[in-house]
Amino acid sequence: MKRNWEALQQTNEERERIWRKTRSFAGDVWSRFRKKPTAIAGFLIIVLLVLFSVLGPLFTGKSYSEQDLNAANIAPRIKVFETPDGNGWLYITQSMKLLRVSAEGEFGEQLSKLREDSERQMLIFDYEGSELGLYYGKKPYLVVNPDTLVIAKSRRIRNRDYLLGTDSLGRDILTRLMYGSRVSLVVAFVAVIVNLLIGILYGGISGYLGGNVDEFMMRIVDIISTIPLTLYVILIMVLLGSGLGSIIVALGSVYWVGMARVVRGQVLSLKQQEFVLAARTIGSSTSTILFRHLIPNAMGAILVTATMLIPSAIFMEAFLGFLGIGLKPPLASLGTMCNDATENLRSCPYQLFIPAFVIVLIMFAFNFVGDGLRDALDPKLRK
Amino acid sequence: MEEGKKAGALLDVRGLRKYFELSGGQRVHAVERVSFSLESGRTLGIVGESGCGKSTLARTIIRIYEPTEGQIYFQGQEITKLSQRSLQPLRKDVQMIFQDPYASLNARMTVRDIIAEPLFAHKMVKSREEAAGLVYPMLEKVGLSREHLNRYAHEFSGGQRQRIGIARALILKPALVICDEPISALDVSIQAQIVNLLKDFQEESGCAYLFIAHDLSMVRYVSDEVGVMYLGQLVEIGEAEEIYEKPLHPYTKGLLESIPIADPKRAREKEKSSIEGDIPSPIHPPSGCRFHTRCPFRKAVCEEEQPPLKKLGNAHFCACHLYD
Numbered sequence: 001m002k003r004n005w006e007a008l009q010q011t012n013e014e015r016e017r018i019w020r021k022t023r024s025f026a027g028d029v030w031s032r033f034r035k036k037p038t039a040i041a042g043f044l045i046i047v048l049l050v051l052f053s054v055l056g057p058l059f060t061g062k063s064y065s066e067q068d069l070n071a072a073n074i075a076p077r078i079k080v081f082e083t084p085d086g087n088g089w090l091y092i093t094q095s096m097k098l099l100r101v102s103a104e105g106e107f108g109e110q111l112s113k114l115r116e117d118s119e120r121q122m123l124i125f126d127y128e129g130s131e132l133g134l135y136y137g138k139k140p141y142l143v144v145n146p147d148t149l150v151i152a153k154s155r156r157i158r159n160r161d162y163l164l165g166t167d168s169l170g171r172d173i174l175t176r177l178m179y180g181s182r183v184s185l186v187v188a189f190v191a192v193i194v195n196l197l198i199g200i201l202y203g204g205i206s207g208y209l210g211g212n213v214d215e216f217m218m219r220i221v222d223i224i225s226t227i228p229l230t231l232y233v234i235l236i237m238v239l240l241g242s243g244l245g246s247i248i249v250a251l252g253s254v255y256w257v258g259m260a261r262v263v264r265g266q267v268l269s270l271k272q273q274e275f276v277l278a279a280r281t282i283g284s285s286t287s288t289i290l291f292r293h294l295i296p297n298a299m300g301a302i303l304v305t306a307t308m309l310i311p312s313a314i315f316m317e318a319f320l321g322f323l324g325i326g327l328k329p330p331l332a333s334l335g336t337m338c339n340d341a342t343e344n345l346r347s348c349p350y351q352l353f354i355p356a357f358v359i360v361l362i363m364f365a366f367n368f369v370g371d372g373l374r375d376a377l378d379p380k381l382r383k
Numbered sequence: 384m385e386e387g388k389k390a391g392a393l394l395d396v397r398g399l400r401k402y403f404e405l406s407g408g409q410r411v412h413a414v415e416r417v418s419f420s421l422e423s424g425r426t427l428g429i430v431g432e433s434g435c436g437k438s439t440l441a442r443t444i445i446r447i448y449e450p451t452e453g454q455i456y457f458q459g460q461e462i463t464k465l466s467q468r469s470l471q472p473l474r475k476d477v478q479m480i481f482q483d484p485y486a487s488l489n490a491r492m493t494v495r496d497i498i499a500e501p502l503f504a505h506k507m508v509k510s511r512e513e514a515a516g517l518v519y520p521m522l523e524k525v526g527l528s529r530e531h532l533n534r535y536a537h538e539f540s541g542g543q544r545q546r547i548g549i550a551r552a553l554i555l556k557p558a559l560v561i562c563d564e565p566i567s568a569l570d571v572s573i574q575a576q577i578v579n580l581l582k583d584f585q586e587e588s589g590c591a592y593l594f595i596a597h598d599l600s601m602v603r604y605v606s607d608e609v610g611v612m613y614l615g616q617l618v619e620i621g622e623a624e625e626i627y628e629k630p631l632h633p634y635t636k637g638l639l640e641s642i643p644i645a646d647p648k649r650a651r652e653k654e655k656s657s658i659e660g661d662i663p664s665p666i667h668p669p670s671g672c673r674f675h676t677r678c679p680f681r682k683a684v685c686e687e688e689q690p691p692l693k694k695l696g697n698a699h700f701c702a703c704h705l706y707d
Contacts, residue, residue: 277479
């Protein structure tokens with residue numbers, strides 16, 4: 001008889017063996033995280049922003065604080081007039097001076113002023129021996145030949161020296177943007193780390209001990225969270241004076257409330273689970289239970305909350321900067337740059353749009369990452 | 384069961400009560416005046432329907448729950464009122480095996496760390512290397528191998544996980560192991576494997592088991608003595624063979640008759656007298672004998688008076704008015 005269904009020999013070792021490759025929790029999360037395009041895009045943007053803000057200033061060769069009033073309010077694209085001899089270009093500054101500009105868009109030296117011809121509403125400059133007029137009778141100002149009154153040929157070129165233009169004090173916006181996003185990221189990360197520390201400890205202890213201790217600790221949280229956040233932060237800033245340190249203190253001392261609530265909720269539900277009871281019957285200490293069992297298992301929710309906290313901390317910093325109680329000048333932050341830009345919003349809108357765009361970019365990136373993390377950490381979505 | 388108490392018992396529980404306070408002044412009468420004692424090297428099986436307080440009893444004895452009333456003596460020392468701090472050294476000798484092998488292991492820890500946790504908690508070892516020296520033989524004893532050491536708990540099957548839980552409970556060589564339905568969540572084929580593992584360990588180390596289960600045939604196989612619980616009370620306790628062969632309490636009889644019999648011929652012969660109705664609410668337990676609402680032999684006295692646990696034969700105790 002043919003035996004179709006014969007049992008195979010199986011050793012104990014084979015039966016107990018796990019065939020799948022070992023995968024840690026972090027590896028598991030990462031493999032799900034990277035399947036989400038928006039999350040990866042957000043992650044890349046954050047990495048690029050960090051590189052931009054940390055390494056960027058090395059390449060611009062400019063400082064964020066150095067002022068050059070002759071170069072104030074120069075746009076990323078500038079209008080230039082051809083020199084009489086035709087081998088260069090001239091740019092009219094806000095303070096009615098003429099700067100040489102090379103064909104590539106690099107600024108050269110300033111032309112020396114000879115006199116003012118108020119009758120014809122013209123400033124006369126010296127250009128390699130010949131006279132050159134700057135007509136200021138009507139905006140936009142023009143470069144004219146004072147003898148023939150012929151307007152010099154003009155065109156728009158890209159500003160090579162100041163890729164994103166300059167602000168009203170003649171500081172390079174690109175460099176300030178780098179320092180500004182550096183401040184924003186530092187504020188965000190430090191605020192979040194402070195929040196994590198306070199929130200995890202506070203929420204963890206409150207949730208684990210439970211009972212009256214929990215009741216008391218949570219009422220404190222309630223009281224803190226009823227005070228309007230903005231008002232509170234502004235009060236702290238006024239009290240401590242403006243500066244990076246006090247922004248971090250202000251944000252760190254306020255935002256932990258949400259984190260504490262999340263951690264407490266997680267701990268409350270986790271501590272009833274059997275592995276925590278097991279740890280108690282084993283005789284593990286409270287700190288072991290809290291830091292080896294409860295917190296690692298609550299880490300998913302904690303991470304998501306923390307990532308979502310970053311954009312709101314950045315936004316709060318920008319908002320404070322915009323109100324003028326953020327960093328002390330000449331330090332730059334995205335908020336203070338927006339604030340500076342409001343003075344001449346009509347003539348130089350790029351000064352507002354550029355930092356605002358970066359704020360939007362950061363917010364989007366962190367929200368995407370937070371979203372992706374939440375999906376990746378939710379075991380119910382495991383495929 | 385006053386007279387039945389043996390001197391020098393490993394675990395001695397006297398009149399243990401556990402109530403849970405609910406909002407509105409109500410309370411759940413989870414465990415009501417339970418007394419028994421357990422000697423070293425023996426196994427006491429506790430059986431009963433779901434919700435009869437078996438697990439609460441186990442958790443109260445191991446002091447996860449605070450007892451409401453009564454005394455628990457472990458190795459002659461009263462532990463009922465000891466603070467968690469002073470309980471700490473005793474925890475080394477009392478370990479627990481949990482029902483759900485998926486919930487009782489921390490998913491963020493490797494097998495090595497899970498099994499070594501008791502060693503570190505009681506400062507038996509100083510380094511991870513030292514711990515590994517003890518963890519590995521234990522792992523082998525429960526049928527797992529060295530290559531499993533660095534795996535996470537979620538990668539194992541239910542039976543493997545339960546064996547990891549057992550390895551964790553046994554690594555300290557405890558004198559008493561409380562098994563809270565250790566096999567209920569497992570396949571039948573795996574159940575025998577786990578129970579045999581527990582028996583082997585008992586032979587080797589002489590530890591005692593408090594074995595809680597609702598599978599009556601498995602309890603018969605592992606236990607020396609069996610206690611039957613109904614609605615928080617111990618209604619009958621005695622030698623395992625005696626309980627199974629000559630059950631006295633109507634509830635025990637009903638329970639035993641509900642065991643399915645594999646042989647259809649014998650099954651047909653068996654008289655049908657399973658217990659009717661549902662278990663009453665432990666918030667408002669019935670007056671008198673708690674079983675009287677479902678008892679086929681109830682008398683007038685059953686509704687009024689609570690029957691005490693009486694000795695009816697050699698180490699066989701039963702709480703029922705039928706034997707007054």
